[in-house]
Amino acid sequence: MVEFKLPDVGEGMHEGEILRVLVKTGEFVQMDQPILEVQTDKVNAELSAPASGVVTEIFFAEGDTVHVGTTLLTIDNGTKTEKAPPPKTEETKAVEAKEVKEPVTAKSVGQGAKRVLATPFVRQMAREMKIDIEQVQGTGPIGRVTEEDLRRFAQVPHAKPSKEKIVEPALQPVSSAAKGSSASREKIEERILLKGIRKKIAEQMVKSVSTIPHVTSVDEFEMDELKAVRERLKPFAEKKGVKLTFLPFFIKALVLALKEFPMLNSSLDEESNEIVLKHYYHIGIATDTPQGLIVPVIKDVDQKSIFELAAEISSLAQLARDGKLKMEQISGGTFTISNVGSIGGLQATPIINHPEAAILSLHKMEKRWVVREDEGVIRWMMNTSLSFDHRLIDGVTAVKFTNRIKELIEEPNLLFAEMI
Amino acid sequence: MVVGEVAVETDVVVIGGGPGGYAAAIRLGQLGKSVVLIEKEAMGGVCLNKGCIPSKALIHAAGEFHKLSSMGKIGIRLPQGESSFHMTEWQQWKSSIISQLNKGVSHLCEANGVTVVKGAATFLSDDRVGVETGHDFETFKFEHAIIATGSRPFLSGFLERDGTHILDSTDLLQLTDVPEKLAIIGGGYIGMEMGMAFSKLGAKVTVIEAAERILPQIGAAFSQEIQKQAKKLGMTIKTSTKVETATVVDGRVELRLFSEQDGEELLIQDKVLVTIGRKPNTEKIGLSQADVHVDERGYIPVDQSCRTNRPHIYAIGDVTPGMALAHRAAKQGVVAAEVISGLPSANDSELVPYVIFTEPQIAGVGLTREEAEQLGYDVKSAAFPYGANGRALATDQGSGFAEVIVDTKTHLLLGMHVVGAEASNLIGEGVLALEMSARAEDLSMTMHAHPTLSEVWMEAAASVLGHAIHVVNKK
Numbered sequence A: 001m002v003e004f005k006l007p008d009v010g011e012g013m014h015e016g017e018i019l020r021v022l023v024k025t026g027e028f029v030q031m032d033q034p035i036l037e038v039q040t041d042k043v044n045a046e047l048s049a050p051a052s053g054v055v056t057e058i059f060f061a062e063g064d065t066v067h068v069g070t071t072l073l074t075i076d077n078g079t080k081t082e083k084a085p086p087p088k089t090e091e092t093k094a095v096e097a098k099e100v101k102e103p104v105t106a107k108s109v110g111q112g113a114k115r116v117l118a119t120p121f122v123r124q125m126a127r128e129m130k131i132d133i134e135q136v137q138g139t140g141p142i143g144r145v146t147e148e149d150l151r152r153f154a155q156v157p158h159a160k161p162s163k164e165k166i167v168e169p170a171l172q173p174v175s176s177a178a179k180g181s182s183a184s185r186e187k188i189e190e191r192i193l194l195k196g197i198r199k200k201i202a203e204q205m206v207k208s209v210s211t212i213p214h215v216t217s218v219d220e221f222e223m224d225e226l227k228a229v230r231e232r233l234k235p236f237a238e239k240k241g242v243k244l245t246f247l248p249f250f251i252k253a254l255v256l257a258l259k260e261f262p263m264l265n266s267s268l269d270e271e272s273n274e275i276v277l278k279h280y281y282h283i284g285i286a287t288d289t290p291q292g293l294i295v296p297v298i299k300d301v302d303q304k305s306i307f308e309l310a311a312e313i314s315s316l317a318q319l320a321r322d323g324k325l326k327m328e329q330i331s332g333g334t335f336t337i338s339n340v341g342s343i344g345g346l347q348a349t350p351i352i353n354h355p356e357a358a359i360l361s362l363h364k365m366e367k368r369w370v371v372r373e374d375e376g377v378i379r380w381m382m383n384t385s386l387s388f389d390h391r392l393i394d395g396v397t398a399v400k401f402t403n404r405i406k407e408l409i410e411e412p413n414l415l416f417a418e419m420i
Numbered sequence B: 001m002v003v004g005e006v007a008v009e010t011d012v013v014v015i016g017g018g019p020g021g022y023a024a025a026i027r028l029g030q031l032g033k034s035v036v037l038i039e040k041e042a043m044g045g046v047c048l049n050k051g052c053i054p055s056k057a058l059i060h061a062a063g064e065f066h067k068l069s070s071m072g073k074i075g076i077r078l079p080q081g082e083s084s085f086h087m088t089e090w091q092q093w094k095s096s097i098i099s100q101l102n103k104g105v106s107h108l109c110e111a112n113g114v115t116v117v118k119g120a121a122t123f124l125s126d127d128r129v130g131v132e133t134g135h136d137f138e139t140f141k142f143e144h145a146i147i148a149t150g151s152r153p154f155l156s157g158f159l160e161r162d163g164t165h166i167l168d169s170t171d172l173l174q175l176t177d178v179p180e181k182l183a184i185i186g187g188g189y190i191g192m193e194m195g196m197a198f199s200k201l202g203a204k205v206t207v208i209e210a211a212e213r214i215l216p217q218i219g220a221a222f223s224q225e226i227q228k229q230a231k232k233l234g235m236t237i238k239t240s241t242k243v244e245t246a247t248v249v250d251g252r253v254e255l256r257l258f259s260e261q262d263g264e265e266l267l268i269q270d271k272v273l274v275t276i277g278r279k280p281n282t283e284k285i286g287l288s289q290a291d292v293h294v295d296e297r298g299y300i301p302v303d304q305s306c307r308t309n310r311p312h313i314y315a316i317g318d319v320t321p322g323m324a325l326a327h328r329a330a331k332q333g334v335v336a337a338e339v340i341s342g343l344p345s346a347n348d349s350e351l352v353p354y355v356i357f358t359e360p361q362i363a364g365v366g367l368t369r370e371e372a373e374q375l376g377y378d379v380k381s382a383a384f385p386y387g388a389n390g391r392a393l394a395t396d397q398g399s400g401f402a403e404v405i406v407d408t409k410t411h412l413l414l415g416m417h418v419v420g421a422e423a424s425n426l427i428g429e430g431v432l433a434l435e436m437s438a439r440a441e442d443l444s445m446t447m448h449a450h451p452t453l454s455e456v457w458m459e460a461a462a463s464v465l466g467h468a469i470h471v472v473n474k475k
Helices: A090-105 A120-128 A147-155 A174-179 A182-188 A196-211 A224-239 A247-260 A306-322 A395-410 A413-417 B019-030 B045-049 B052-070 B087-111 B189-200 B220-232 B326-340 B369-374 B390-394 B423-435 B440-445 B455-464
Strands: A002-005 A015-021 A034-039 A044-048 A053-058 A065-067 A071-076 A214-222 A266-269 A274-277 A283-289 A292-294 A335-339 A358-372 A375-389 B008-015 B035-039 B114-118 B120-123 B128-132 B137-147 B151-153 B181-185 B204-208 B236-238 B241-249 B252-259 B263-269 B271-274 B278-280 B313-315 B354-356 B362-366 B379-385 B400-407 B413-420
Touching: A034 A071, A120 A147, A196 A292, A214 A395, A224 A247, A224 A306, A224 A375, A224 A395, A247 A283, A247 A306, A247 A335, A247 A358, A247 A395, A247 A413, A283 A306, A375 A395, A395 A413, B008 B019, B008 B326, B019 B035, B019 B045, B019 B087, B019 B114, B019 B326, B045 B052, B045 B087, B052 B087, B052 B189, B087 B114, B137 B326, B181 B189, B181 B263, B189 B204, B189 B220, B189 B271, B189 B354, B204 B241, B220 B236, B220 B362, B220 B400, B220 B413, B252 B271, B313 B326, B354 B423, B362 B423, B369 B379, B369 B400, B369 B413, B379 B455, B400 B440, B400 B455, B413 B423, B413 B440, B413 B455, B423 B455, B440 B455
Parallel strands: A283 A335, A335 A358, B008 B035, B008 B137, B035 B114, B137 B313, B181 B204, B181 B271, B204 B236
Antiparallel strands: A002 A071, A015 A034, A015 A065, A034 A044, A053 A071, A214 A375, A266 A274, A283 A292, A358 A375, B120 B128, B128 B137, B151 B278, B241 B252, B252 B263, B354 B362, B362 B413, B379 B400, B400 B413
16 A cells, blocks of 8 residues: 655745646556646645556545645555555544644643753753744654754744744843833734745755855947837737737847857756756746745757747737746756846846746836937847856856847847847 | 932843842853852852752751661761760851852852842843942942842741741741750641751651642642651641641740640640741842732733843742742853843743752652643553662662653653652663653663663663563563
């Protein structure tokens, strides 16, 4: 008997919704055969059978929300499990969880209540880290809370413990605590659990900024020519049912530049100490969704036409907003474009989508006074900000790379000329 | 007080220079705060001046004096003639110890930048304290205050202390002669400590206790051990007995007693010591003007950081509910000082050791067997007798035992208690073991020096695991 539990399909998920159950009780399944489709707050994932055998029981129906680690179904593959029959109801599950928990939350000694096992030093350390030690599961002898347990606990966001358990009076800044009442403080602050996509963004940003030395180079592009080209092509796109934006042109220009400056399409493998040059071009498009930032990836952009890219951008953006992207649609990028121009902003210092080597931000397009042949003229201008990994790319390379894109955008006919 | 008088501004005012107050003041000084420590009597409080220290000096003298009578057994012949104890000379020795310690505390305060003000303090508001310094009145404006005014002996209605015949523990330690007949009302730890000491010094001591046994707060087996020794010393112990009246007649005290078993009884004594409890000093310090709450018994409730209901005012030591022990006060004092200085300290442990300087001594930490069972533990316990410890026998201190109480499944140490010689020093190991959440195995596998009394812990722990070396283990 094999118990199939909801795995963390990546992205640090906590729970998922069962979208579709692809098998029935009593059905024979092959190992790796798709059996369930799960939606997390970011992606849809297809889960496949961990073993071949007969599905003996399915514990959830489509539409149920389940936590990572919960048994979803069992498959009889001829082997025995030492475990008791899998939990059938929430109630029995709770009991089981308790049984597992008890030995590691042992508390002891004291008048009136059992206390948490931890040395005085560890208890002080918990207060320093603003951790309610009663919430921590100890891994030491008899469930003693260790320094390591506190560090581990601190890395995972936790729900704020209930009021009476907070030992916090000691932690408030003393002078202000004397004056302001706790009631008024509650009104001006609110606490939201960092989870799901927000948590993933947070982790990703920290990872990127703490490992990659970022440098940002800002430039401005003249957009009049491209604007004209786009206007001329728009009716053709509409005939194909495609909404043509500036973005596909930028992606095309970008690919040409990436081919000439391969370091911008690389990543640094810190473990093996190698630079990985990628000969495929998967471009991430930073997309705003109600849940937060998601980066769907358009694969092999060098092999797609501008119209194809335009169509794919719209469909991916829609999936992202609906929260229906699959894992493979948000992974494997080699370079990211952040298009915030439609919202506004002059320039930015974008954070690289780790482990990529660079990210390009496109800003608001607007009419500006510029000097052309010693005369002030009005042109449609757009600022761009390129953040790059200075471990891999020198400033000169980055500027040359931007110059190349600038050239292709300002003279879009070159895109046709350079077309393979 | 002159209205509009200029107040001296300070970060913290500490009221009371006992072991809690001075520890708090010194720690605050270390942490860079400006501190005013107000003490109306002598630095060191009850503990140093009329409690722990002088009583231990008396108990020491009594013990040494008493040993003289058993010297013959170990081959020491003393010169002929009665040995005698001169309490006036003892008083001089006691005073020298106290003054040495007083100076030490004052020096430490000074070295840590603490301003000591002598006088009686009263809260004028929630940010001002006034001090009557005899001829003057000073006002201090504070950011934070620590109340550490301690406690005093509690006397009930008719047992009015006169300081000559009916005494509290402070008066008793001021005596210059050992009374011939001494009655002690209250068989708690102060009563038994003083009773045994005076008994050793030659007084005929009677202890009158209202409860069924002496030392009602500690385990029955431990109080039995003390009862046994008390009888050996020739003391009379009257339990389940009440004092109905106490009258001074012709320089002696007539005590009328009543008990179910013996009915009425008249006792004529030279001195009577009343030790039936202590009372917090919270009435005369203007708490209401600072809006600090007290409970129905006069104690100031505090949280783990020693804060009162007013978050900038702290209370520590005997004025807070809990055991009236100097080490508890000192710990609270340090915690309050650190919290005021923004550190995340807390008084987060219920592992407060107790020590009783009877003959033999008693000490313990953590739960008793009964308490552990009430909390729902499946409990095992084992005791190891002093009689099986080589050092105890070689120093003629073979009575007593050490007990460990553990959780049956995990062998987690829940309580450690000991009655016997040097119990007060032995309990240090117990407090540390419990704070570190040690198991019985940790204690039994730790090498203990031989021949020492500390081996009793190792053996008691081995015994609870069923493999003590020096006793036959229960199957």
